[in-house]
Amino acid sequence: MPQFESHFFSSLIFWEVVSFGILLFILYKYAFPGILSVLEEREKKIKDSLDQAERHRSDAEHRLKEYEAKLSAAGKEAEAILAAAKERAQRLLDENEQRLTAEAERIKGDATREIEQERRKALQDIRAQTTELALMVAEKVVQRSLTETDQRKFADEALEALSRSQQR
């Protein structure tokens, strides 16, 4: 095989070491630092972005919880206000009703009393007029003057009779 012809070995070894050395130097000096630093920078950037995203997420979650708590607190408050308002309205309604009932009761009572009074007064008037009328009639019928006592007696008897007939 041509690869085993040893008289080329010295020049191949020499030039290989030289070329490899040069390549190593160039890459070490000018290529690898740039590529490695870009890789690291990108890694760092990605990591930072992920961290930031994670931070934002937990922040948002925290805020959401806060809002939810606030919302439920507000809901409870609204319920309490509503309940209080209902209670108050109910109380007002009850009070009004009581007051109106009492008023109506009072008006009814007044009216009944007045009617009763008027009735009694009317009855008295009727009794007085009837007595006079009876006296007049008796005087005319008897044509004689009776004593005051007789007159009263007759009148009472007549009245008695009248009221009995009236009651019947």
Place this chain on the structure above:
Amino acid sequence: MEESPLHQFELQNWIPISLGGLDISINKAVVFMWIVVLVAAVLMVMAGSARKLVPGKLQSLAEMMVDFIRSMILDTMGKEGMRFFPLVATLFVFILFSNLIGLIPGSYTVTSQIIVTAVFSFLVYGLSLIVGFMLHGAKFLGILVPPGTPGWLVPLMIPIEIISQIARPVSLAVRLFANMTAGHVMLAVLFSLTIGGGLLIGWLPFAFTVAIYGLEFGIAFIQAYIFSILTCVYLGDAFHLHGHDEHAH
């Protein structure tokens, strides 16, 4: 068949040079080493100076490669292995570009020379020995006795382990050389069959040539990868003797 399939590996001294009695004549393989260095350096430096957060195509490729080698080193050697990143990455780049440029018809595959791969493998293996003895001193000889070996087996294990240690650089060198040589020989044979077969039957070996060419393209990457990962493994063994550390494999 007008020429041997091995003809492509023959070298002629184009410009004879002698340095203090040492023959360093320029031949085709040397010229292609320069081309490899030139192409690799230009592409990598261009990629390295782009430094964009959102990379272009070239920068992406170079970053992919660098990231690949970096994770390879971190997996086998751990964080302190990054000291060897320039060496491993340059080895990978050099071998990969040699393999790929060698696939261009009419060019020369530098890595198909056994002496070229041997220099790399002895460099790597020698470095692993140096690192091992520097870190662990004489205890590094314990690499010849795998952990858990019963006492009476030690006299047997030491010669076996010595052979396996010697096999490391030899296999490293021969694997790359043999893969590159075999691939190119196969391509040459198939293509000479195509020429010899004429139109009637020649299409069959030609189809194989195309298929094998695609395969060789993959092998160019795979062999560069194997060479550099074995470099990492050998250096890692020297780092973590018997896998005492957490990054052992």
